[in-house]
Amino acid sequence: MNECCGVVAVASRNKVAENIYIALMALQHRGQEAAGMAIFNKKIENFKGLGLVDEAFKRINLQEINGNVGIGHVYYSIKISSPENAQPTLLQTPVGEIAIAHNGIITNWKKLKEELMEEGHSFLYGNEEEVVGYLLAKYLEDKSIEKAVKSLMKKIEGSYSFTLMLNDRVFGLRDPLGIKPLCLGEIENGYIIASESVAIDALGGKFIRDVMPGELIEITPDGYKSYKLVNEKHKAHCFFEYVYFARADSVIDGIDVYKTRERLGEILAEEHPVDADYVVPIPDSGRAHAYGYSKASGIPLAEGLMKNRYIARTFILPTQQIREKLVQMKLNPVKSIINGKKIVLVDDSIVRGTTIKKIIALLRRHGAKEVHVRIGSPPIIAPCYFGIDMTTREQLIASNKTIEEIRKEINADSLGYISIDGLIKAIGIEKNNLCLGCVTGEYPVKIEGEKYRFQERLEKWQEGK
Numbered sequence: 001m002n003e004c005c006g007v008v009a010v011a012s013r014n015k016v017a018e019n020i021y022i023a024l025m026a027l028q029h030r031g032q033e034a035a036g037m038a039i040f041n042k043k044i045e046n047f048k049g050l051g052l053v054d055e056a057f058k059r060i061n062l063q064e065i066n067g068n069v070g071i072g073h074v075y076y077s078i079k080i081s082s083p084e085n086a087q088p089t090l091l092q093t094p095v096g097e098i099a100i101a102h103n104g105i106i107t108n109w110k111k112l113k114e115e116l117m118e119e120g121h122s123f124l125y126g127n128e129e130e131v132v133g134y135l136l137a138k139y140l141e142d143k144s145i146e147k148a149v150k151s152l153m154k155k156i157e158g159s160y161s162f163t164l165m166l167n168d169r170v171f172g173l174r175d176p177l178g179i180k181p182l183c184l185g186e187i188e189n190g191y192i193i194a195s196e197s198v199a200i201d202a203l204g205g206k207f208i209r210d211v212m213p214g215e216l217i218e219i220t221p222d223g224y225k226s227y228k229l230v231n232e233k234h235k236a237h238c239f240f241e242y243v244y245f246a247r248a249d250s251v252i253d254g255i256d257v258y259k260t261r262e263r264l265g266e267i268l269a270e271e272h273p274v275d276a277d278y279v280v281p282i283p284d285s286g287r288a289h290a291y292g293y294s295k296a297s298g299i300p301l302a303e304g305l306m307k308n309r310y311i312a313r314t315f316i317l318p319t320q321q322i323r324e325k326l327v328q329m330k331l332n333p334v335k336s337i338i339n340g341k342k343i344v345l346v347d348d349s350i351v352r353g354t355t356i357k358k359i360i361a362l363l364r365r366h367g368a369k370e371v372h373v374r375i376g377s378p379p380i381i382a383p384c385y386f387g388i389d390m391t392t393r394e395q396l397i398a399s400n401k402t403i404e405e406i407r408k409e410i411n412a413d414s415l416g417y418i419s420i421d422g423l424i425k426a427i428g429i430e431k432n433n434l435c436l437g438c439v440t441g442e443y444p445v446k447i448e449g450e451k452y453r454f455q456e457r458l459e460k461w462q463e464g465k
């Protein structure tokens with residue numbers, strides 16, 4: 001399972017390219033397929049490349065890039081084949097240059113694109129960021145930035161944390177439901193907006209606060225200005241940020257991610273106790289959950305699976321035969337911990353079930369007496385439409401199988417998922433302020449053919465009532 005993207009914006013009295021690079025490195029877990037940065041130096045210059053941040057910028061001498069404001073982006077998309085498709089997306093418009101970096105999905109972008117085409121617009125990239133950019137440019141022709149962005153927000157639906165540049169001005173914008181994270185910080189000689197607080201930490205900066213859902217913030221080297229454009233009563237923070245996507249050392253919407261994962265493990269132990277010799281995390285995603293499970297159950301924690309960190313990602317492995325062996329290449333059991341022992345195997349989630357099945361088979365081959373699987377999220381029964389790569393029900397083992405059927409399929413001795421109530425309790429945000437779409441099948445944004453959780457105030461606002 002992969003997050004769509006990470007975004008950053010920096011305004012500083014110093015040159016910003018190196019700061020953006022460091023911030024993107026800290027956000028690397030949010031996207032590994034491409035990276036880019038757009039920097040204003042008399043005009044906006046865009047630098048983009050495929051791969052991890054260091055690969056993407058390997059031919060660029062950051063010290064030679066002048067410019068005191070800029071934005072950056074790390075990208076996840078299995079479809080990306082050329083740096084051109086990476087972000088930021090840079091547009092030349094009648095109101096000047098606009099650069100956009102986006103984390104999320106605009107669910108109605110195709111309809112909006114058709115409307116723009118009917119008005120005579122043609123598209124260079126044809127992607128949702130280009131649609132957003134042209135709409136913004138259209139509204140900016142006779143409005144201030146805050147009014148233009150407000151008009152834009154009335155048009156677009158879905159999830160979005162943007163960093164934006166309008167010529168030499170730089171902004172962060174978070175959707176009215178706050179589905180994706182975005183935060184604000186102060187760094188030496190300037191300010192930063194980033195997907196996660198770890199990017200601020202990486203620059204030795206000071207976290208100021210989260211960008212509020214529905215808020216536009218402009219940063220300059222000397223400060224920031226906030227425009228609160230929408231105030232929807234209920235939010236819809238993606239619960240998976242806390243369970244898996246965000247880095248464990250981040251703090252999102254005031255909640256410490258590591259502590260949340262530990263609490264998830266503690267609640268899992270209360271909801272699904274079992275008699276075992278060791279609690280073993282699947283590295284790295286299950287580590288904090290396993291620690292919590294061990295703490296609450298009194299069963300010792302042991303690193304029974306070692307990870308080879310130098311294995312390339314699945315899709316670039318040369319043959320099917322090698323791809324098949326990927327789990328074995330990535331994870332190796334510590335025989336002295338596994339052999340003859342009853343194991344509680346802990347992870348954050350099960351999507352297709354193929355990986356956990358292979359890990360259980362691996363543990364059994366190395367002598368595990370029993371393998372009890374405990375999962376720190378409820379069963380994923382429905383797709384995500386907001387930027388996570390689980391887009392169809394066919395991909396999801398829990399969409400058409402009971403928990404008992406899944407247990408049999410993966411060959412576990414027992415299987416326990418955390419309950420939705422347990423999840424909510426662990427995060428500490430009330431249910432109406434979380435997106436739980438993929439575990440309840442009810443979404444906070446209208447999706448054709450899916451159940452909708454009515455967002456009354458937002459609808460009225462969008463309709464101009």
Ligand code: SF4
Nearest residue numbers: 238239384435437438
């Ligand atoms: S559907 Fe699931 S993964 Fe997607 S935003 Fe909502 S909670 Fe997050």
